[in-house]
Amino acid sequence: MDGANGSVVSEFVFLGLSNSWEVQLLLFLFSSVFYMASLMGNLLIVFSVSTDSTLHSPMYFLLANLSFLDVGVCSIAAPRMIYDLFRKRKAISFGGCISQIFFIHAIGGTEMVLLIAMAFDRYVAICKPLHYLSIMSPKMCLFFLVTSWVIGLIHSLVQLVFVIDLPFCGPNVLDSFYCDLPRLLRLACTNTQELEFMVTVNSGLISVGSFILLVFSYVFILFTVWKHSSGGSSKAVSTLSAHITVVVLFFGPLMFFYTWPSPTSHLDKYLAIFDAVITPFLNPVIYTFRNKEMKMAMRRLCGRLVRYRKIS
Numbered sequence: 104m105d106g107a108n109g110s111v112v113s114e115f116v117f118l119g120l121s122n123s124w125e126v127q128l129l130l131f132l133f134s135s136v137f138y139m140a141s142l143m144g145n146l147l148i149v150f151s152v153s154t155d156s157t158l159h160s161p162m163y164f165l166l167a168n169l170s171f172l173d174v175g176v177c178s179i180a181a182p183r184m185i186y187d188l189f190r191k192r193k194a195i196s197f198g199g200c201i202s203q204i205f206f207i208h209a210i211g212g213t214e215m216v217l218l219i220a221m222a223f224d225r226y227v228a229i230c231k232p233l234h235y236l237s238i239m240s241p242k243m244c245l246f247f248l249v250t251s252w253v254i255g256l257i258h259s260l261v262q263l264v265f266v267i268d269l270p271f272c273g274p275n276v277l278d279s280f281y282c283d284l285p286r287l288l289r290l291a292c293t294n295t296q297e298l299e300f301m302v303t304v305n306s307g308l309i310s311v312g313s314f315i316l317l318v319f320s321y322v323f324i325l326f327t328v329w330k331h332s333s334g335g336s337s338k339a340v341s342t343l344s345a346h347i348t349v350v351v352l353f354f355g356p357l358m359f360f361y362t363w364p365s366p367t368s369h370l371d372k373y374l375a376i377f378d379a380v381i382t383p384f385l386n387p388v389i390y391t392f393r394n395k396e397m398k399m400a401m402r403r404l405c406g407r408l409v410r411y412r413k414i415s
């Protein structure tokens with residue numbers, strides 16, 4: 104094993120998901136299909152919203168930004184995992200490991216704040232419809248966007264500042280398929296109890312806190328819709344249930360990772376695949392299959408592409 108004599112560990116080795124050839128093949132097919140589908144689905148949303156003028160409203164701009172983040176989320180760990188599946192020695196450099204952690208937390212944190220902005224957008228649209236365009240002005244959208252990125256970056260950097268200086272001298276095997284803090288900290292050859300607590304507080308609080316905030320705001324909005332129920336309310340309920348589904352799917356596995364005391368190795372590894380490829384895939388499915396405007400915009404986009412191919 105590298106660095107057994109107190110020298111510095113320069114790379115980490117993943118144990119991966121399974122040693123059985125059949126399971127690896129199954130995981131390969133499953134992850135590649137979902138990864139490609141997430142990539143295409145989210146890019147399709149970004150292109151539809153930016154090219155179709157009927158979708159130029161705050162809700163769709165925020166949705167396109169969520170899709171843009173999802174392209175990032177599914178590209179952090181999944182391609183490497185797929186590439187690693189059939190490699191005997193799944194090694195990653197120290198820098199590679201740190202950058203995975205950086206992007207997971209930066210993009211994940213940004214996405215959480217963006218989901219809160221999307222809930223606020225629905226609150227204004229449903230509870231203050233007459234002031235919608237003046238409250239959710241382009242300036243406000245930009246403000247939400249910048250705030251999300253700033254909070255995501257701070258959340259990520261605050262944790263990495265402490266990790267980057269940790270001494271790694273002994274074992275370098277991670278029982279996982281990507282780098283993340285709880286497992287990495289356990290490999291440091293120093294007492295990391297305080298750091299582990301800081302990570303649990305930082306990641307646990309941001310995920311549980313945003314989740315509770317989101318649940319409360321959606322319950323509040325649903326209550327308002329129900330109280331003033333009229334002809335338009337079924338469309339509002341359908342949009343809201345799409346948002347709530349995304350929120351539950353996104354936060355469920357995360358809260359489990361960061362707040363469960365000691366990870367039971369296999370369950371949390373497979374849950375991690377869920378967050379890596381399936382959640383980013385579900386966002387476009389949930390938002391487009393239930394949304395007439397989005398479906399029509401995509402049909403128009405496909406029509407344009409077909410026409411373009413015929414001309415050229």
Ligand SMILES: *[C@@H]1O[C@H](CO)[C@@H](O)[C@H](O)[C@H]1NC(C)=O
Binds near residue numbers: 152153161248
């Ligand atoms: C994100 O939102 C901003 C502001 O509303 C918008 O101008 C931009 O096009 C969106 N980004 C993407 C990738 O759709």
